[in-house]
Amino acid sequence: MTTDATSVRGEQIAVPDYLADTYWWAYVHPHAVRVFERQWLVNLILWGNFARLRDMALDALGAQLDGRTLQVACVYGDLTRRLLGRLGPDAGLDVVDILPIQLRNLRSKLPADDRVKLIHGDSSRLAAPSGSYDRALLFFLLHEQPEDVRRATVSEALRVVRPGGSLVIVDYHRPRAINPLYLPMRAILGTLEPYALDLWRQPLEDWLPQDVSLAKLEKRTMFSGLYQMLEITV
Numbered sequence: 001m002t003t004d005a006t007s008v009r010g011e012q013i014a015v016p017d018y019l020a021d022t023y024w025w026a027y028v029h030p031h032a033v034r035v036f037e038r039q040w041l042v043n044l045i046l047w048g049n050f051a052r053l054r055d056m057a058l059d060a061l062g063a064q065l066d067g068r069t070l071q072v073a074c075v076y077g078d079l080t081r082r083l084l085g086r087l088g089p090d091a092g093l094d095v096v097d098i099l100p101i102q103l104r105n106l107r108s109k110l111p112a113d114d115r116v117k118l119i120h121g122d123s124s125r126l127a128a129p130s131g132s133y134d135r136a137l138l139f140f141l142l143h144e145q146p147e148d149v150r151r152a153t154v155s156e157a158l159r160v161v162r163p164g165g166s167l168v169i170v171d172y173h174r175p176r177a178i179n180p181l182y183l184p185m186r187a188i189l190g191t192l193e194p195y196a197l198d199l200w201r202q203p204l205e206d207w208l209p210q211d212v213s214l215a216k217l218e219k220r221t222m223f224s225g226l227y228q229m230l231e232i233t234v
């Protein structure tokens with residue numbers, strides 16, 4: 001397993017403003033990992049749905065993952081370890097994250113395995129060549145990004161997946177009005193995760209690039225609409 005200290009392009013990557021200003025407490029601060037790297041806490045934040053959402057994403061990617069898989073951004077909990085557990089013997093898993101502290105944390109959670117590469121990079125301008133992955137995963141990343149970055153992240157994920165490959169997106173969604181969490185979640189997200197409410201206001205499909213034709217797009221919502229999963233075939 002390798003971790004690039006700088007980026008694949010060999011350049012310094014600045015911490016984006018939205019992470020430094022809005023999410024410093026969750027990802028950037030040196031104590032963030034110590035506080036949040038607890039699966040029960042991630043599960044609590046997702047109202048008990050972490051395992052369900054994780055397994056839905058993994059199942060959408062496939063029971064056995066041959067070829068090359070890209071996870072865009074680290075995730076607290078055991079998602080990546082379970083992804084690794086599905087890799088075929090000659091397969092590869094790349095994980096790109098913009099924060100070295102998050103990559104170091106992920107490395108500490110994974111067994112040594114040459115099939116995994118941790119890459120310091122920006123989801124909105126991936127260094128990978130077009131069509132170089134068989135599949136990619138965006139797990140609760142888009143709601144943290146401002147619109148321009150979110151749009152670029154989706155576009156880049158689609159660019160690096162080969163034709164016929166898949167992109168799986170799991171993230172927040174506007175819950176149904178009868179969902180008892182509607183008001184609490186609107187208050188929580190509005191206070192702590194302001195960009196997330198964009199995903200309540202607009203369908204995620206609005207941030208897909210207009211000039212790319214997709215072979216298939218399936219969308220499901222879960223937990224009375226609070227979460228969504230998009231399965232895209234490129």
Ligand SMILES: C[S@@+](CC[C@H](N)C(=O)[O-])C[C@H]1O[C@@H](n2cnc3c(N)ncnc32)[C@H](O)[C@@H]1O
Nearest residue numbers: 027073074075076097098099102122123140141
């Ligand atoms: C996937 S998201 C949130 C996942 C989920 N809330 C959890 O439990 O971890 C968090 C990760 O996204 C990363 N991230 C945010 N913006 C990024 C970007 N532009 N490029 C790459 N990684 C990014 C952060 O550094 C952080 O490790």
